[in-house]
Amino acid sequence: MNRCGRVVIGLVLMGMVLFSGQAWAGLNVGEIPIQHHGRIKPFSAFAQETLQYITGKKRWHGEGASLFLIRRLNAPQQFLTIPFIRIDHPELKKILGLSAEENYFSEEKIKLSLNTLSGIVQSVGEKRNKDLRPSTMEQQAETVYGRVMVVEHLSTGELMTVIPGADGKAWVSPYVVSSKESETFKRLAQDIAGNAPGVQQELSSWVNNVSGFLGKNMWSRVRMEAGYYVFQPFFYAGVFYFLGFLFLLFKSVGVQRLGKIVLVAGFLAHAAGILLRWVILLRPPVANMYETMIFMDLVLMLAVGVFVLFQKRSSLLSSGAIVSALVMLYANLLPVDQSLDVVTPVLRSSYWLTIHVITIISSYSLFAFATGVSHRHLFLSVQGKLTPEEDQMSAHSILRLLQAGLIALGAGTILGGVWANEAWGRFWGWDPKETWAFITFLGYMAILHLRYSKKLTNFGLAVGSILGFLLVMMTWYGVNFILGRGLHSYGSGSGGLVWVVYFLIFELGFLAFVFGRRKKI
Amino acid sequence: MMALLRMLGSARSTAIISGGLIILLIVSTSMEAIHGTPFAQKVFYQAQWFDFLVALLWVNIFCSTVIRFPFKKNQIGFLITHIGILILLIGALITRTYSLEGEVALYEGESTDFAKQSAYSLAVVFPNQEDERFDLRKGNFAVVMTKARLDAKAQFCPLQNKRGPKASSVAGSGDKLAFTITDILERAVQRIHVAPGNVNGTVNRAARVTVKSRTLNLNSTLWLVEHDPYNPLSGENAAGPVSLKLSEVKTAALSQTPVLHVLDRSGNELLAIDMEKKPIPEIIAVPKTDVEINKLAYYPYAAVGAGKKIINAPEGRTRNPAVEFDVKDKKGGITHEIRFAFFPEFASMHPSDKPVHTDLQFKFEAGEHNDQGALPQGLQVGIHYADNGVWTYETQFQDKTLGSGALASGTCAPSGWMDVEFCADELLSRARVSYDIGASTDMTGVLAAMVTVPSVSGAEPFWVLEDKETTVRTPAGTIAFVLTAKTLPLPFSLALKKFRRIDYPGTDTPASFESDVSLKDAKNGITMERTISMNRPLMYDGYKIFQSSYMQDAQYGNGSVFSVAKNPGIPWIYIGSVFACIGALFQFYGVKEKDAA
Incomplete structure (x- = not known):
């Protein structure tokens, strides 16, 4: 274990050197502080969020987001001619008279049918006012319209709010306000584009000035955020969890040990990422869909750790690892906003936010773990590879997880009611999220009651736990992204249905396979 | 008796009730996604049968608990949990029955001692500005027209500033005036009716056009009318990104130049x-x-x-x-x-x-060919008529003509843009326009009540619309009917001193809003100065006052909208919740699980 520990620490240190080395190589344009969406953030974060919003990509033709933006600032009008505004929806492309083969278009080209686009956006607004749901095409049109607007603001340079405003005032763009600082920044941008000699000094003098203005704490948060984007903790955590799962499938003790080490490394990266978000945002990172997903995943790995360390059930490690890896994968596949953002006033009371959301998330993570163990249970069971003793142990683990999950879900839902009573003066209002939490609660309740009245075998318990998790998926993701209504719209958005359907198909297919095999036995 | 208890508390009843509840709630949330929250609230959650269902669940839990008496030692967790849930549901019942909710909207410097509720009542306002209020339901009602009430000079204060309902049930002497509420519409809208006039009627062109598009999910029928006394823009209308215009094609050439x-x-x-x-x-x-x-x-x-x-x-x-x-x-x-x-x-x-x-x-x-200079938005459909009774159409998109041709009643034509198609359902040259009130087909519209006053000659029923006075001349004097929000008198007065909205810098995303208020309880001689903000309500005498919204108005300045709520069910709910959670912990972890095979 001692050796293991050293190896892990060594790995993490090596990783840090690697990541930070990347950050220090060449010009670090990304550290220029900028005000964007109500926060002071590093230019790299702003650039990546903006580029990703417009193109759906983190880089554009091999060029990193920060350099891509800053190199074009000497003639920002050219943003209008770059074909980089993403439009996927075939019908929308047809309506706007754009080529069906291409996926990226310039602002100039879209502008030719801007009337149509704004017409659709207008009718979407009317629909929303009438409480009607816009179609997928119309939602895409809204997004494209937003992208066009951002590109227009890029082309005027007004998004580049890099000159600090005193006393909490809004920062200004050098391309809008003329001053001595404006000239300095414009020259800096030009020199970066032209790779002029002495640009390094220019850049550090700009960054030094602004960081001096920001003060030590805020400046270190800006730097941490720049590091967060380079470090990509959740990407590595996901990869490590998956590798760990693969290694754990081997019989060799050595490979298994390696798997465990990789899992610990993944967990450390994961925890570091969440800690970073927490420190940067000065609030617990549980305020939108992406944040709840990665947070839930961390709690899931904690639960796995507890089971392995205290219950000596290391056979469950692989189930936990694969579920964690899949949650990470889904957090990246689903159309959820990953950016670090400010929150609405009602979420600023971090006390209730923390307690309610973390309790609920814990219940989801326990149910997710249970569904992982259940898959293993059923798979081994129909293969005839589950000894009676193992069968009993595994079912016991599932039951324990479901019990703990149910208590967390119940308590979390009630705490949500307490918060609602504090914030809106009502404890329960049959909001879709509340209603679905209740449905999920009833579902798991039914499973436990059947188990207690001895009507559910170990096999049935595992099946029930898998079905129960489908309810969790609906409560967690479906209410916001598929039903799209209600008060819990913080993590809201649309789409991603196809991934949920894939998951559903997989689960139903798995259950069909299990039942089919079981009949044969 | 015991058999009934056993039946109601059986596992099978539990399964039926909770299974039914799950299916019902899946249906209700799906319906909410399609038809909106108010629909789901009205049809499902606020309906009486839904209360009955919850009551059934209570009975089921109660019976299943009772039939296990006498309890064994290892059932302590089970007992505490179920008692907790029963208490929680009682709390829900108390909330349903006794909780009060209202809204207070105040601009800075204003104060009030009542809140508006979401329910409406029908008020009859007398010439002296006194009013009498009635629950809004279909049925027969009567007011007494006393001398004092009919005295127009004795005004004491207008309705809006009145302190809660001053319904005087003192009949006094005077004639009784009966009236009937015959119909209530929750979302009423003015509907236009266009009928063909007679041959010698005034020339007034009108076209009923249906615009359809599958991709835009569009299918709306609308009227374009040349002259409408109530609507100067009756010749124009829009359906989504399609705008339609009715205009005349002049046979004689007009001056094309300024x-x-x-x-x-x-x-x-x-x-x-x-x-x-x-x-x-x-x-x-x-x-x-x-x-x-x-x-x-x-x-x-x-x-x-x-x-x-x-x-x-x-x-x-x-x-x-x-x-x-x-x-x-x-x-x-x-x-x-x-x-x-x-x-x-x-x-x-x-x-x-x-x-x-x-x-x-x-x-x-400016000359005929000039529009007002604004860029046309979306698809333009022009419906044209000429002196000789010929109808034509022209579709334009971004100043480019896509199609044109003759138009006859009952024919359709493609617009040439996307899959938008339009049909001339009816083309009239001597249209007569009238309006009536009807139920809205979407979420727009206002509350309306149809009232009949039999003693008034003719006794035509008429509509009373939300927040709009409808006056009626009766033999005794002129009275007015108003639909007005029910009021909730508060045992204190609330004054807004200052409202602040703080935005995240450089954006118009609010970071917080807060209100400095002062609360005065004259009866107990208590005055409080507090700041209310999101998640930080003011609590007084069982009432909770929350910041729920705000108003920023060029004329009236800043204001706050507060929710006022009193919910005596809350302690029950909290105690029940604590019981349920503790019981579950006991049940799951206190007793060694005996695994079923």
Whole structure:
């Protein structure tokens, strides 16, 4: 274990050197502080969020987001001619008279049918006012319209709010306000584009000035955020969890040990990422869909750790690892906003936010773990590879997880009611999220009651736990992204249905396979 | 008895009730996604049968607990949990029955001692401004028309500022006036009705057009009417990104160019000057008068430049044709004149002192082909009629004509843009327009009640609309019917001193809103000064006051909208919840699980 520990620490240190080395190589344009969406953030974060919003990509033709933006600032009008505004929806492309083969278009080209686009956006607004749901095409049109607007603001340079405003005032763009600082920044941008000699000094003098203005704490948060984007903790955590799962499938003790080490490394990266978000945002990172997903995943790995360390059930490690890896994968596949953002006033009371959301998330993570163990249970069971003793142990683990999950879900839902009573003066209002939490609660309740009245075998318990998790998926993701209504719209958005359907198909297919095999036995 | 308990508390009943509840809730949330929250609340959650279902769940849990008496030691967790849930559900019942909710909207400096509830009542307002309120339901009602009530001079205060319901049940002497609420619509809208008039009726063209598009999910039918006394823009309408316009095709060619008309007092044209026929002479004499027009200048893209001078600024500006000239009489008197084609009222807003041409009018017209300069949005469908009764259409997109042709009643035509198609359902040349009140088909509309007052001659039923007075002349005097929010009297008065909204810097995303309020309880002599913000309500005497919204108005300044709630069920719910959680912990972890095979 001692050796293991050293190896892990060594790995993490090596990783840090690697990541930070990347950050220090060449010009670090990304550290220029900028005000964007109500926060002071590093230019790299702003650039990546903006580029990703417009193109759906983190880089554009091999060029990193920060350099891509800053190199074009000497003639920002050219943003209008770059074909980089993403439009996927075939019908929308047809309506706007754009080529069906291409996926990226310039602002100039879209502008030719801007009337149509704004017409659709207008009718979407009317629909929303009438409480009607816009179609997928119309939602895409809204997004494209937003992208066009951002590109227009890029082309005027007004998004580049890099000159600090005193006393909490809004920062200004050098391309809008003329001053001595404006000239300095414009020259800096030009020199970066032209790779002029002495640009390094220019850049550090700009960054030094602004960081001096920001003060030590805020400046270190800006730097941490720049590091967060380079470090990509959740990407590595996901990869490590998956590798760990693969290694754990081997019989060799050595490979298994390696798997465990990789899992610990993944967990450390994961925890570091969440800690970073927490420190940067000065609030617990549980305020939108992406944040709840990665947070839930961390709690899931904690639960796995507890089971392995205290219950000596290391056979469950692989189930936990694969579920964690899949949650990470889904957090990246689903159309959820990953950016670090400010929150609405009602979420600023971090006390209730923390307690309610973390309790609920814990219940989801326990149910997710249970569904992982259940898959293993059923798979081994129909293969005839589950000894009676193992069968009993595994079912016991599932039951324990479901019990703990149910208590967390119940308590979390009630705490949500307490918060609602504090914030809106009502404890329960049959909001879709509340209603679905209740449905999920009833579902798991039914499973436990059947188990207690001895009507559910170990096999049935595992099946029930898998079905129960489908309810969790609906409560967690479906209410916001598929039903799209209600008060819990913080993590809201649309789409991603196809991934949920894939998951559903997989689960139903798995259950069909299990039942089919079981009949044969 | 025991058998009944056993039946109600059986596992099978539990399964049926919770299974039914799960299916029902899946249906209700799906319906909410389609039809909206108010629909789901009304049809499901606030319905009485839903309460019955929850009550059934209570009975089931109660019975299943009772039939296990006497309890064994290892059932302590089970018992505590189930008692907890029963208490929680009682709390829910208390909330349903006794909780109070209202809304208070205050601008800075205002105060109130009542809250508005979401339910409405029908108020009858008497000439002395006293009112009597009735629950809004179908049925027969009566008010007593006392002498005092009919005395218009004895006004004490208008309805809006009144302190809660001052319903006087003291009948006193006077005639009883009966009235009936015959119908209630939750979302009522004005519906237009267009009927073909008789052959000798006034000429008034109207077209009923249906616009359809599968991709835009569009299928709406609307009327375009040439003249509608209630709607000056009745010739235009829109369905999503499609705008429609009814217009006349003039058989005689109209002037296509901007023209300045000079008219005499009685409107006879003395002179017409075509602005695009160049060159414009320096001096133009106005026939039949002794004045002349000097220095006539034409600006197709007029803008007011420095020194308030009219300049021509074509680059990027919208068209705004204007003329500027001097009127000179024989005695040497000069008046400077400016006319904008699109803003004819400009001249009357800026009259010249001592004009030399009191007998003349100047009218400047931009010419037929000019629109108002605004870029057309989306698809334009023009429905045209001509003197000879022929109807035609023209579709345009971004100033490009996509299609045109003849139009007859009952025919459809593709627009040429996307899959938008439109149909002329009805084409009328002598349309008569009328309106009525009906149920809205979408989420728009206001509350409306249909009232009949039999004693009024004719006794035609009439609609009373939300927040709008409807006066009725009765033999005894004139009264008014108003639908007004029910009020919730508060045992204190609340004053808003200051509202603050703080945005995240550089954005208009609010970071917080808060209100400085002062609460005065005159009866107990208590005054409190507090700040209410999101998640930080003010609690007093069982009432909770929350910041729920805010108002920012150019005229009235800043204001806050507070929710006021009193919920005596909350302690029950909290205690029940704590019981349930502790019991579950006991049940799951206190007792060694005996695993089922």
